[in-house]
Amino acid sequence: MYREILVQVAEEEAKVAVLEDGQLVEIYVERGPNERLVGNIYRGVVKNVLPGMQAAFVDIGLEKNAFLYVEDAVSNILWQGADLSLYDNNPPVLPNIQDIVKEGQEIVVQIAKEPVGSKGARITTKLTLPGRFLVLMPVVDYIGISRRIEDEAERERLRMIAEEIKPEKMGIIVRTVAEGATQEMLSQDLSNLLKMWERLVQRAKNTGGAALLHRDLALVQRILRDIFSDDIQKLSVNSRSVMEEVIEYLEVMDMNLKGKVFLSDTAKLFEKYAVNQQITQALKRKVWLKNGGYIVIDETEALTAIDVNTGKFVGSKNLAETVLLTNCEAAREIARQLRLRNIGGIIIIDFIDMDTEEHRAKVLSILEEELKKDKVKAHVLGITSLGLVEMTRKKVRQSLSSTLEKRCPYCVGKGKVLSEQTVFLALKEELFEVAARSLTGTILVEAHPLVAALLVGSGGLTQQQLEAELGKKIVVRSKEQYHLLEYLIRPLTDEISLN
Numbered sequence: 001m002y003r004e005i006l007v008q009v010a011e012e013e014a015k016v017a018v019l020e021d022g023q024l025v026e027i028y029v030e031r032g033p034n035e036r037l038v039g040n041i042y043r044g045v046v047k048n049v050l051p052g053m054q055a056a057f058v059d060i061g062l063e064k065n066a067f068l069y070v071e072d073a074v075s076n077i078l079w080q081g082a083d084l085s086l087y088d089n090n091p092p093v094l095p096n097i098q099d100i101v102k103e104g105q106e107i108v109v110q111i112a113k114e115p116v117g118s119k120g121a122r123i124t125t126k127l128t129l130p131g132r133f134l135v136l137m138p139v140v141d142y143i144g145i146s147r148r149i150e151d152e153a154e155r156e157r158l159r160m161i162a163e164e165i166k167p168e169k170m171g172i173i174v175r176t177v178a179e180g181a182t183q184e185m186l187s188q189d190l191s192n193l194l195k196m197w198e199r200l201v202q203r204a205k206n207t208g209g210a211a212l213l214h215r216d217l218a219l220v221q222r223i224l225r226d227i228f229s230d231d232i233q234k235l236s237v238n239s240r241s242v243m244e245e246v247i248e249y250l251e252v253m254d255m256n257l258k259g260k261v262f263l264s265d266t267a268k269l270f271e272k273y274a275v276n277q278q279i280t281q282a283l284k285r286k287v288w289l290k291n292g293g294y295i296v297i298d299e300t301e302a303l304t305a306i307d308v309n310t311g312k313f314v315g316s317k318n319l320a321e322t323v324l325l326t327n328c329e330a331a332r333e334i335a336r337q338l339r340l341r342n343i344g345g346i347i348i349i350d351f352i353d354m355d356t357e358e359h360r361a362k363v364l365s366i367l368e369e370e371l372k373k374d375k376v377k378a379h380v381l382g383i384t385s386l387g388l389v390e391m392t393r394k395k396v397r398q399s400l401s402s403t404l405e406k407r408c409p410y411c412v413g414k415g416k417v418l419s420e421q422t423v424f425l426a427l428k429e430e431l432f433e434v435a436a437r438s439l440t441g442t443i444l445v446e447a448h449p450l451v452a453a454l455l456v457g458s459g460g461l462t463q464q465q466l467e468a469e470l471g472k473k474i475v476v477r478s479k480e481q482y483h484l485l486e487y488l489i490r491p492l493t494d495e496i497s498l499n
Contacts, residue, residue: 004234005227006295006466007220008269009242014219017275018227024278025339029403030219037062037111037121038128038396039216040201044123044268054097057120058109062208064120064476068109070097079336108213114398125208126366129193129200132187132253133178134162136193142171147180161186165360167194177229215465224249227375235261238269282340282400289313289333293326297337299401303346307333320355327351327363335370338378348388363430364389410483417484420450426453427487428466435470438491442473447487452478 015037018026030036042060046068049056056073057065073485081444101107106282113122129136144153158174161183166172167190169386178186200214207213217225224246227385228235235257237243245264251259253362270276288294292312298305308330310322334349349367354360361384367389374393407413435443446456455476456463467474475492 003232004236005232005240006239006269006273006275007223007235007239007246008496009220009237009239015270016091016219016223017270017273019099019273019275020373022273023336024275024282025336026342027275027279027282027340027400028219028223029400036216036219036397037114039111040110040212041110041127041162042123043204043209043211043213044103044107045210046103046107046108049098049101051096051098054094056097056101057122057303058107059210060109060111060121060123062115062121064115066109066111066115066121066123067122068101068123070094070100072112072122073097073100073350084289106208114394116398116402127378128173129190130225131193132173133175133181134173134193135173136190136197137171137173138197140171142173142460143170144173146174146176146178148176149174151179154179160188165190182372211328220246224253227261230256230259232257236264236269237261238264238267278340279400279404281403282337287333289329291324291329292436293330295330297335297339297341297343299343299399303348304343306347306349308349308351315396320359323352324359324362327354327359328366331363331367332370333428335367335374337373338371338393339376341400342397343399344376344393347391347393349391350388353387367391376491390453396410410485420448420454422486423448423451423485423487424454426457427489431466431474431489432470434491435472435487438472440472440491440493442475442492443470443489444475444477444492445487445489446477446479446482448484449478449480449484450484451487452476 002021004019006015006019008015008017013029013031015030016028017024044058044060044066047057047059047065054070056068059070060066060249074095101124107125108127109123109125110127111121112124115121127138127141129138143157143159143166145162149155149158158178162172162174165183165187174186196214203213216222220242227451235246240263243261246261247258250261264272279398285298286294286296288311290312292310294309294311296309298307308327312324313322313326328349337343340349351363354363363379364383368380371380376394376396378393379391381392383389408415411417427445431443431445445452447455454462455466455474457465463474463476480484
């Protein structure tokens, strides 16, 4: 598989696209330095403790207070210097939130999930500082190895190195990119992270109240740290100055990757690779499959529902084979769409009903295999008695739709507006009220063309009937620029021009 990264930087935003065999699979957008919050570390002030919810609201200096669950606050005991042995790593019964934090208490927290809609950011006291090869966990004594490293001998080698270099009473996680890395490389990465932690601790001591203590890297640097690795064949940049920054960063991080960085021959890199068209498609409900079938994706506040349909695909053998082929292709596309749209939380997939257990197992196997390409954790729970596939995908940053779109001011997220017939009937009722109050002989009505057409009627019959009932003349104006729900009714006097 040929994998490449495109970096397009403009004055007001930075975009990064990840392509696999020329197809867009991940897109990252950052507008301004303060847009992304996940990974940032703050000193916060506890504002409300809610025992009934086992949570607390914490002021970290953002517009909305952040939300701290009890399971995300347990490590706060260690941060405050208390004895963590009171609770093991996975306590059978979580302590009461009131025993961990108090109103007015200042604590150090990290944003785990972006604020979405009316919800504030979700935070944790289990702080992590990611590096190139390692993730430092300053307040948890733990060693972890990425599950994506499958070779048992390599996992054991990395675990032995981790045990040797791990600071006392701190934890480290060995990242996937560390596979094959030497102890010297891991030690250097850890040294950089410890220096970062020392600066953060010092800043926390010298800072009072809600304040930002540490901001995660900007988008391009994060991509270099988290995604750019040996399995990426090429990284293209549309700006010479940004490319120089990338090279400078790689000279410190990984010299072997410098040869994969290229300056694009055009500033409009996304146009060259048709990325913008693929982004547009990723914002639509309906996604067509290559064989003529299609899937429909509906994101709601509670979950995301995905429906699979045969569409134009009629197959060539029998119905069972047609359904299987459609579901298999849909499984591959669904995994790609989840990555591309960055959909998280609960996901329900309604595949076309399959009669045999063998076919159901095959579709689930394809879905799980495709999800392994995703760096975000996803878990397929299986098929319910209703034939629905239940799965979850970790929700960290905002979805593509939330990043690029806003709620429609007319339908307010419903996806529907009143029909022209409904608007016409409301207009007609208001027209009678205006006529009853008016002493003039003429009334002007301005409306959307579809509504105006109903007001005039076939051959002007509806307008004539209304004029007879009202005893007044009606002047109808069709306004292309009006929204379907918008109209204006006003009396006209002889002095008022119709122009």
